Amino acid sequence: AQSVTQPDIHITVSEGASLELRCNYSYGATPYLFWYVQSPGQGLQLLLKYFSGDTLVQGIKGFEAEFKRSQSSFNLRKPSVHWSDAAEYFCAASNYGGSQGNLIFGKGTKLSVKP
Amino acid sequence: GAGVSQTPSNKVTEKGKYVELRCDPISGHTALYWYRQSLGQGPEFLIYFQGTGAADDSGLPNDRFFAVRPEGSVSTLKIQRTERGDSAVYLCASSPGKGYYGYTFGSGTRLTVV
Numbered sequence: 547a548q549s550v551t552q553p554d555i556h557i558t559v560s561e562g563a564s565l566e567l568r569c570n571y572s573y574g575a576t577p578y579l580f581w582y583v584q585s586p587g588q589g590l591q592l593l594l595k596y597f598s599g600d601t602l603v604q605g606i607k608g609f610e611a612e613f614k615r616s617q618s619s620f621n622l623r624k625p626s627v628h629w630s631d632a633a634e635y636f637c638a639a640s641n642y643g644g645s646q647g648n649l650i651f652g653k654g655t656k657l658s659v660k661p
Numbered sequence: 662g663a664g665v666s667q668t669p670s671n672k673v674t675e676k677g678k679y680v681e682l683r684c685d686p687i688s689g690h691t692a693l694y695w696y697r698q699s700l701g702q703g704p705e706f707l708i709y710f711q712g713t714g715a716a717d718d719s720g721l722p723n724d725r726f727f728a729v730r731p732e733g734s735v736s737t738l739k740i741q742r743t744e745r746g747d748s749a750v751y752l753c754a755s756s757p758g759k760g761y762y763g764y765t766f767g768s769g770t771r772l773t774v775v
């Protein structure tokens with residue numbers, strides 16, 4: 547069955563430190579991949595997406611993600627975390643473009659930022 | 662509107678009652694999706710509309726759940742004979758329906774069945 551796994555339930559980093567959130571997928575073929583962020587009481591906001599081409603994808607708010615086919619991974623990174631980045635992050639995958647097919651989400655990683 | 666609007670933001674209902682959750686997508690977006698997010702979980706797909714028709718309803722958990730989008734804009738998710746296990750945040754999203762834009766999500770309706 548198709549699935550998305552986020553191995554880390556909760557991560558705490560210091561403000562200014564680098565961040566990497568892990569995401570692994572299990573699909574029959576390379577899916578389309580997304581990262582979303584959810585702040586308390588808010589909807590999901592799209593950070594970035596990968597469909598094809600360059601495996602390093604730049605997103606909003608200084609985030610980037612790298613697609614690694616050999617590892618079935620799509621990890622999210624940020625060089626220097628800000629306190630406002632504290633939120634829950636969801637990795638998601640789809641067989642189609644986001645406008646046509648439904649997304650399968652991971653369970654999320656909650657990010658806490660300490661001063 | 663400027664974003665995806667969901668009403669109500671919170672709904673508390675008694676077990677066995679009927680509820681309706683409303684989603685008003687971004688103007689002009691032809692694709693509309695409903696997801697359910699239980700505590701500590703990622704969102705789970707329920708149903709996808711392209712225009713007025715349900716293009717994929719494979720995520721609806723059982724026949725107590727039904728959704729409509731009669732004019733291709735506003736959608737209503739209907740839950741009959743609610744159960745405590747239906748308690749969750751129900752998220753709606755919309756997209757232009759062409760190309761690969763990703764979705765725009767609403768803030769959700771938190772449903773609590775007591």
